[in-house]
Amino acid sequence: MKTKRRQSKKSCGAGNRRHSSVNEHKIVEQVGALAKPVCESEGLELIQVEFQRESGGRILRLYIDKPEGINLNDCAGISRQIGDIIDVNLDDIGPFNLEVTSPGPSRPLASKEDFERFKGNRVKIKTNRSISGQKNFKGILLGICGGHVNLQLDKQIIAISTQDIMKARLAD
Numbered sequence: 001m002k003t004k005r006r007q008s009k010k011s012c013g014a015g016n017r018r019h020s021s022v023n024e025h026k027i028v029e030q031v032g033a034l035a036k037p038v039c040e041s042e043g044l045e046l047i048q049v050e051f052q053r054e055s056g057g058r059i060l061r062l063y064i065d066k067p068e069g070i071n072l073n074d075c076a077g078i079s080r081q082i083g084d085i086i087d088v089n090l091d092d093i094g095p096f097n098l099e100v101t102s103p104g105p106s107r108p109l110a111s112k113e114d115f116e117r118f119k120g121n122r123v124k125i126k127t128n129r130s131i132s133g134q135k136n137f138k139g140i141l142l143g144i145c146g147g148h149v150n151l152q153l154d155k156q157i158i159a160i161s162t163q164d165i166m167k168a169r170l171a172d
Contacts, residue, residue, distance in 0.1 A: 024051045027093055031060065034085050035078075039064055044074060047103050048110040051096070058096040060086075063103045075100040109168040115144040122171040125151065127164045138171055 032049045039046040047063040064070055064078055079100040086093065109115055109123065118141055125137045137158065142150035148159040149168070 027051050027060075027090065030090060031062070031082070031086065034089060035062055035082050038081050038085065039078060042074070042077065044070065044078065047114075048108045056097065058094065059099060060093075060096045061099040061101060063101060063108060065103055065107075070102050075102075106169045106171065109141075109170065112144055112162075115141065115149055115168075118170060119143045123151070124167075124169050124171045125149065125160060125165055126167040127160060128166045129164055131160060131164065132158065 028049045028051050031051070032046065035049065036046045044064045044066050047065055049063075050059070050061040052059055052061075062078065062082065064074065066074070079098060082100070083098055086098070106124075107118075109118060121141055123139065123141045127135045127137070129135070131137075137151055137153065137160065139154075139158075140152040142152055142157065144150070144162070145159075147162050149162060149165065151158050151160060
């Protein structure tokens, strides 16, 4: 569910890309800390928070889920609550669109628990540095051990440090 564009009291300067990335990471952490208890109080799991630039502007996207799946009312309720909390607590976030959505079939994997829960499923992992000459991996998730995600590729097993993972999702 998308909500209207929110305008902050302060405007953010363009800044350099690195500074922007640090701020976006900080905002993701702050929103996650604010949103998690709200989601839990509604019987929902906050899976992931993303804050990024897209063609339509900056998007703050929250992925939520529950065992029986979520519906539009779940998204709308969380959107209203989180939107108000962000307006009160994060006055320097700048303009953005808030989206609260289901993870869908290509659910993001963000926590150690996710990597354990979805063991045996096909996953796509994108790393921030080249490992064995590549940054994109697709294989069977074998789990997580000692800070490394173990992945069965066609003919080999590879261990990817959680620190090297930019994105991880369930694959078709």
